[in-house]
Amino acid sequence: MWTKIVPVTALIASVSLTGGTAYAAPTTPVGGEALGSRGLVSPEGVQKPPKSQATSYVIADVTTGDVLAAKDAHGRYLPASTLKTLTALTLIPKLDKSRKIRPSRNACNQEGTAVGLSVKATYKIEDLFRALMMSSGNDAAMALAETNGSLAQTMRDMNAEAKRLQALDTVAKTPSGLDKPGQSSSAYDLALIARAGLTNPDFRRYISTKTAKFPAPKGYYEISNHNKLLGRYKGMIGVKNGWTSKALGSFVGAATRDGHTIVVSVMRYEGSFWEEVGKLLDWGFSVRGKAAPVGKLVDPVPDAQAAPRPGASAPGTQVTPAAQPPLLDTAASKQSDSSRTVGTVVIGGGLLFGLIWLGYGIRRRRSRSRL
Structure with a gap:
């Protein structure tokens, strides 16, 4: 099979390590x-x-x-x-x-x-x-x-x-x-x-x-x-x-x-x-x-x-x-056609580990490209 990285909703919210606060990354596709x-x-x-x-x-x-x-x-x-x-x-x-x-x-x-x-x-x-x-x-x-x-x-x-x-x-x-x-x-x-x-x-x-x-x-x-x-x-x-x-x-x-x-x-x-x-x-x-x-x-x-x-x-x-909204660059190489849309998560600094664990748990294996 050939591989295409499907545009999906951003999985991981951006987190400020200095302030312990977080915000949801934009999920609207660039251009509309x-x-x-x-x-x-x-x-x-x-x-x-x-x-x-x-x-x-x-x-x-x-x-x-x-x-x-x-x-x-x-x-x-x-x-x-x-x-x-x-x-x-x-x-x-x-x-x-x-x-x-x-x-x-x-x-x-x-x-x-x-x-x-x-x-x-x-x-x-x-x-x-x-x-x-x-x-x-x-x-x-x-x-x-x-x-x-x-x-x-x-x-x-x-x-x-x-x-x-x-x-x-x-x-x-x-x-x-x-x-x-x-x-x-x-x-x-x-x-x-x-x-x-x-x-x-x-x-x-x-x-x-x-x-x-x-x-x-x-x-x-x-x-x-x-x-x-x-x-x-x-x-x-x-x-x-x-x-x-x-x-x-x-x-x-x-x-x-x-x-x-x-x-x-x-x-x-x-x-x-x-x-x-x-x-x-x-x-x-x-x-x-x-x-x-x-x-x-x-x-x-x-x-x-x-x-x-x-x-x-x-x-x-x-x-x-x-x-379907596009994907954050940081997660791009982890996605395949089997990936599912996941809602944007807003967290505090104390839940950072939990978010990382969630992201790890739902990652899909990468498909191999067809020559």
Whole structure:
């Protein structure tokens, strides 16, 4: 069986060890109550979105942040190379794009998709970002992470950026998106990250470039963008696709028509998703401004230490089945499809041990992912 971490009500309340008091953690899904549903969430009064084979997806208006439709928006899945959107968004402001580096042997020997880095060649940082976002180079991802100081530092930075964006379903364990236990994201978070990336001119330039010359030990060779909708779908800007045998297909992409931009993210798609993504984008453009949104892509928090601010549920939405709130990050890796919703607990300092014992007693074993 494949594993999906089900969004459920927070199990453990936050406790202040200094004051001995406690408070209930927010349980409303980020972006709105309806987005906690595992089923289709679509607006009333307009045609429903096209049927999708994706286990999870989000269609949203980038300009307004309105979520137009969603399916299991906060379901946590392996992101594959769509996680590179977070890598780029995190590191573009930190690294001088004109700086030249020689990659380590470790970076050059990364498994999976690679652009072909060589320890004998010198690369500008912007070359590596093009390789990351156009050719999905896992070698480029590691080279950028190491240039940021270290792999560990980059993972801290990426996870801090996810929290700042309120992408709370996202846990980054690798800069490339290669599968690793505990790594996760959601269709909601991918749309949120892409929306933030589109405000950065360099990010936008990297994702929309179709072909580019790439340095080699002697001369150059050409690399191309893996996004098959570039040049084929009207208004396509780009963003990122991904695939692993465990994650299956994933994609986040944005297109602009008549001054409006729609973003679509899909996760856990078996087979080719390109045609279907085009239909979801078409639907988004057709209903934009004509129906009440089912949720919101929230704005980043102004301070990295600020608490997440869940959105309000939207009127006039169809939810199938009943909404389920998302899970606290601290319990994410412990959940499986067999987990049950547990009410939020409010306790005093004296009952902390009892709560920990309760949490231990009801944990479910983790399902194994299918290759």
